[in-house]
Amino acid sequence: xxxxxxxxxxxxxxxxxCLEMLQLILDGEATPDxxxxxxxxxxxxxPCFKSYNLDMTIKELLKEKCCKDAVPTDLIEQIKIQxxxxxxxxx
Amino acid sequence: MEETPKQNYSDRExxxxxxxxxxxxxxxxxxxxxxxxxxxDDAKDLVQDTYLKAYRFIESFQKGxxxxxxxxxxxxxxxxNDYRKKTKEPSKVDYQEVETYYNSEDVDRxxxxxxxxxxxxxxxxxxxxxxxxxxxxxxxxxIILCDLEGFKYEEMAKILDIPIGTVRSRLHRARNLLKExxxxxxxxxxxxxxxx
Numbered sequence: 001x002x003x004x005x006x007x008x009x010x011x012x013x014x015x016x017x018c019l020e021m022l023q024l025i026l027d028g029e030a031t032p033d034x035x036x037x038x039x040x041x042x043x044x045x046x047p048c049f050k051s052y053n054l055d056m057t058i059k060e061l062l063k064e065k066c067c068k069d070a071v072p073t074d075l076i077e078q079i080k081i082q083x084x085x086x087x088x089x090x091x
Numbered sequence: 092m093e094e095t096p097k098q099n100y101s102d103r104e105x106x107x108x109x110x111x112x113x114x115x116x117x118x119x120x121x122x123x124x125x126x127x128x129x130x131x132d133d134a135k136d137l138v139q140d141t142y143l144k145a146y147r148f149i150e151s152f153q154k155g156x157x158x159x160x161x162x163x164x165x166x167x168x169x170x171x172n173d174y175r176k177k178t179k180e181p182s183k184v185d186y187q188e189v190e191t192y193y194n195s196e197d198v199d200r201x202x203x204x205x206x207x208x209x210x211x212x213x214x215x216x217x218x219x220x221x222x223x224x225x226x227x228x229x230x231x232x233x234i235i236l237c238d239l240e241g242f243k244y245e246e247m248a249k250i251l252d253i254p255i256g257t258v259r260s261r262l263h264r265a266r267n268l269l270k271e272x273x274x275x276x277x278x279x280x281x282x283x284x285x286x287x
Contacts, residue, residue, distance in 0.1 A: 019263065020259075023259065023263060027243075027244065029243065054206065054270075058238075058270070058273070059238045061211060061214070062234065062238045063239055065219040066219065066235075067239055069121065071117055071118050075117065075121070075135055076114065078139060079139055079142045079143070083142075083143065086143065086146070
């Protein structure tokens with residue numbers, strides 16, 4: 001591995017933008033090599049550091065605020081009844 | 092999703108798969124349905140339809156594989172085929188524009204300079220949820236799958252029948268739109284605060 005090795009480099013030689021790297025990191029899609037590279041990069045790149053914190057906060061808030069709806073209590077029962085009916089009709 | 096050879100399950104096996112592999116995802120399924128339809132009754136019907144279809148086609152499902160992604164795909168297709176038609180015209184997102192945007196040089200431009208972590212932390216009500224719901228359904232969907240449900244890009248590509256590159260670009264665009272919406276809220280909160 002050379003000093004300038006960039007694990008984000010695409011097969012066609014294209015260098016990814018900061019936001020493209022950030023997205024892979026944020027979504028857990030980056031390889032361990034890419035994660036290490038990004039950690040070092042983030043120390044030198046203020047926009048990346050800021051975006052990372054902002055995007056991570058949004059991701060956490062989405063999970064926290066948008067998954068709270070309780071399933072209607074009778075839904076599972078209704079599904080099971082419907083399946084029972086369809087089985088009886090089929091047989 | 093890959094075609095799996097048709098399985099041959101006994102009734103007992105079918106019920107086992109249904110109870111042990113399908114039903115545990117009902118909370119995520121209901122949440123997905125609600126975020127798509129934005130209506131609790133429609134969400135309930137959509138989840139019910141999806142589970143009935145899943146049972147009917149259970150022999151296309153290979154025991155022990157990714158049941159959640161399989162169910163989400165059925166739900167998404169049911170929504171497009173049955174619900175979107177009923178409610179309104181399918182939304183038209185200009186994906187060409189999206190790809191161009193994503194590949195353009197100004198992609199690193201900070202579009203929401205006034206949106207800060209601190210202002211997000213002040214959003215303790217329904218702002219985040221409302222901002223998500225305000226997005227066009229195709230953009231909303233990728234955020235739900237990725238950020239709420241934690242699907243990988245590859246799984247999302249299979250659920251949505253689109254290439255991974257499109258998953259990434261759509262997600263990128265969706266997040267920018269969400270940030271724009273959150274910036275609006277942040278600005279209005281700031282405005283109110285300065286009035287006090």
